[in-house]
Amino acid sequence: MKKVPILILSGFLGSGKTTLLTKMLTTCVAKGMRPAIIMNEVGDVNLDGQLLEESVPMREMLSGCICCTIRGDLGMEIKQLVDDLSPDLIIIEATGVANPMEIFDGVTEAALLVHVEIKAMITVIDAAHFMQWHRKGSGRTYHLMRDQIRCASMLLVNKSDLISTTELDEMKQIIHLVNPVAAIYSTVYCEFDQSWIEGVLQAHEFVPVQEGQHHNEENVQHTCEHHHHDHEHDHHHDYDHDGNHSHSYDHVMVYTHYFNQPIDSERFEQFVSQLPDKVYRAKGIFTSAETGERMLFQFAYRQLELFRIQPQGKVHDVAVFMGEQFSQNELKLELDTTI
């Protein structure tokens, strides 16, 4: 019996996974394929799903990411998708804070129940952001980024428009040391020749490198690490009386804020431009006070994108803020008073 191929998209928060996914879906649909998607988001709401082709079946796994329980859930989602829809291909977009090995383990569990196999693990890297962390050379985010690079079969050095060619060359050398076997492509908005999809579907099953296989890596860590035990007790949930929700996931904090009224777009843009550096990712939907239109915003490492959307289904006006060690109370207060 033919196995359903699975592609895993990995990469830190805001690196460009959804941008890549939309391009892949366009290619797959144009080729007459029937893909299905599993999206795994850090927050409580799936905003990225709003950007995708409506006709493509999608399953959401919210609020979770790298913990042990999600592995079992992922296995069940895959089984159900295969049983119900028998798609030609399943694409899994992991959360930006997922260690790809957790996703790999989840798929491996699913493979005990249904005929599936991983064909590729594609890690998207935010070029400018990675270089910042590399220069710092430490921190859990940096180690997570390296794990995501190390496990991949293909690497996209994305947002290369935001760095110089010299930095790009330097970066490629660095990531080649971390993962000497993966193909490396530099991209802008994840734009590259999508014809590889057909090739990759014919390829052998992908198995991430095992310990010691990356001999030339300068760091002591040689393998994609399994962090199961680290993550058993690191979830904290707090709700306030407005239903706003904070969720600290490991070292990355997530604050979800619900808007009760339309928002002045200009004031909002100004607010976002003044967010502290510690809040490096935000996304959401709000209603414009000027026009009454629904607006989707994306904020990643100080770059804000804002566009009109017509939400699929009933979607609240909501914003999700992600970062490290920022004060959620201060952020909430700012939102309540200035927006």
Ligand SMILES: Nc1nc2c(ncn2[C@@H]2O[C@H](COP(=O)(O)OP(=O)(O)OP(=O)(O)O)[C@@H](O)[C@H]2O)c(=O)[nH]1
């Ligand atoms: N300048 C620039 N911006 C980009 C590029 N690729 C993506 N972006 C923007 O970066 C932001 C984040 O992109 P996404 O595709 O949502 O990133 P993601 O990895 O799915 O984000 P999470 O799901 O939050 O982890 C969006 O505003 C994109 O439009 C690029 O090559 N250059």
